[in-house]
Amino acid sequence: MHVRTQFAGNAFVRVFNWLYAFFIPNLFFLLVNVGLVITLKIMPLTLQNALPYLLALLPLGPALWVLAQCADDFLYQHELPRWWRLFGTYWRAVKKIGGIWAAFLAIVYVAIVDGVVLVRWPAGKWLLPLMIIVGLAAAITAFNYLTFAYHNPTVRLGVLLRAAAVLTGRRWFIGVLNVAMFGVFCLLLAAKPAIGFMVAPIIFAELVVMNNHQAFRSLG
Secondary structure, eight states: OEEEOOTTSOHHHHHHHHHHHHHHHHHHHHHHTHHHHHHHHHSOSSGGGHHHHHHHTTTHHHHHHHHHHHHHHHHHHOEEEOGGGHHHHHHHHHHHHHHHHHHHHHHHHHHHHHHHHHTTSTTGGGTHHHHHHHHHHHHHHHHHHHHHHHHOTTSOHHHHHHHHHHHHHHSHHHHHHHHHHHHHHHHHHHHOHHHHHHTHHHHHHHHHHHHHHHHHHHHO
8 A cells, every 4th residue: 555765865855755755644534524515515514404514433443443544554554555555455444444444433423313303302411511521532432443443454343343432431431532522633624624634634544543542551
C-alpha cells in the first residue's frame, strides 16, 4: 500500500514527504466521505437531523482505519501512501469493521430518538441521563473496537468486542476524550471544511488509535 521514502534528504524533500503524507490520506478521506460533505452543506447539525448524519458517518469508520495505517507507516516505517491502493485497504476495513461500526451507530441513533421522546414527558426526563450514557457508551465502544480491529486484524469478532467493552468500562475517561475530539472534529468539518478535510482527519485518526492503544496497555 505504501512506497518507502528516505528522510535523509534535504529540507525540501522532508517537507514534501510530510505534505504528501498529509494530503493523500486526507484527500482519500474526503472522497469516501463525500456524503458527509453534502450533509454538512445542506443540513444543520441538530438532533432532528441525527439520522442523515449518522448515515453519512457510515463510511467514516473504515476511513479512519486507513488513515491510521497511513500515519503509522509514515511515522514508524518511513513509508509514503500509494493513493491507488488505499481503496483496496478501505474495502478490507469495510469487511472487517463495517457491520459493527453500523451497529454502534444504530445504537447511538436509538439513544438519541429515545432521549428526544423522553424529554417531552415529565417522568421521562429521569431516564434521559440513561439514554445519554447508552449513546456515549456505544460511541466509545465503537472507537475502541476500531482500534483493536486495526491492531489485531486476525482476531475474532467476539474477542475484539469483549476487549472494546472492557476498555470502555475501565478507561471510560479516555473514551470520553475521544468522543469529545470527534465532536470538535465534526464542528471543524462544518465550520472550516478546507482545514477540516485536508488537515484534521489523519491527526484525529492517529490520536484515537494512540489514546486507546496506550489505555489498553495500561490495563495490564
